[in-house]
Amino acid sequence: MLRYTEYPPRGYRVRVSTYWWTGRRAYLRFILRELSSIFVAWFVLETLFQINALAGGPSAYSDFEQFLRNPVVIASNVISFLFVLFHAVTWFNLSPKAMAVRLGGKRVPAALIAGPNYVAWVLISAGVAWLILRG
Amino acid sequence: MAAKRSNEPFLWLLFSAGGVVAALLVPVHLFLFGLAFPLGWLPAPAHDTLLALARSPIGRIYLLVFCVLPLFHWAHRFRYTLYDGLQIKHLNELVNTLCYGGATVGAAFAVYLIWRIP
Structure with a gap:
């Protein structure tokens, strides 16, 4: 009986090193892109702490702000910011590959599909910053 | 034998929607x-300004x-990083449970915290 398994069939198998992704730049980029998700999750946790502190009142919130000024937290946020930017850029650049749009029998150039993502990114970021900073 | 319906498309949709949010807003x-x-570098907004933004219905959503x-x-x-990157394939069920389970617990915690904003 044929059954789908997530594992390759038994028998001859080429052994791949656990560190296969260190050999080539493109592989390393792939793993770094995948690892960016850890930093995304870490910032969601920070935001949950922030929501908790906001709900706790002004003194709880100033404790949270103090926590964010800790050099270790700042360093982790610098690294997280770089990873999140890497995620954003690779995500936008993937969109032309995920969406093959054809107009008049010709494929729409990749830049025309990726471009609007960047425009939306700038506009949304500016809108969010305006809402937060307007005081 | 009828194929078991996979929940992969649904999980992929969540992954993809989360990727968009992580790219545009994070x-x-x-x-x-x-x-x-x-x-x-910039003046930090006051507690009551942020609270006013967070407590509105649109802010909560x-x-x-x-x-x-x-x-x-x-x-x-992260599940696939462990699967492909580090080739932890024999612990597949455990990894899935920890990843999607962790996200579900985090999501429930988020719902609770956001609900609780006064």
């Missing part, structure tokens, strides 16, 4: 709250989307 939040305000979808994005990507 950088500006991280830059402002994680770097610009703590380092004094925004925060819910902001927290929940990227958690499932993390779960899916």
Whole structure:
């Protein structure tokens, strides 16, 4: 009986090193892109702490702000910011590959599909910053 | 034999939606709250200003989307990082449970915290 398994069939198998992704730049980029998700999750946790502190009142919130000024937290946020930017850029650049749009029998150039993502990114970021900073 | 229906498309959809949120919204939040305000590059908004933004119905929905979808994005990507990257394939069920389970617990916690905003 044929059954789908997530594992390759038994028998001859080429052994791949656990560190296969260190050999080539493109592989390393792939793993770094995948690892960016850890930093995304870490910032969601920070935001949950922030929501908790906001709900706790002004003194709880100033404790949270103090926590964010800790050099270790700042360093982790610098690294997280770089990873999140890497995620954003690779995500936008993937969109032309995920969406093959054809107009008049010709494929729409990749830049025309990726471009609007960047425009939306700038506009949304500016809108969010305006809402937060307007005081 | 009837194929078992896979929930992969649904999980992929959450991953993808979370990827969009993480790309469009997380950088500006991280830059402002994680770097610009703590380092004094920009004046930090007062507690009551942020509370007013967070407690409005739209603010709550925004925060819910902001927290929940990227958690499932993390779960899916991290699961495959362990699967393909480190080739931890024999612990597949455990990894799945920890990733999607962790994201579900995080999402429930987010719902609770956002619900509780006074």
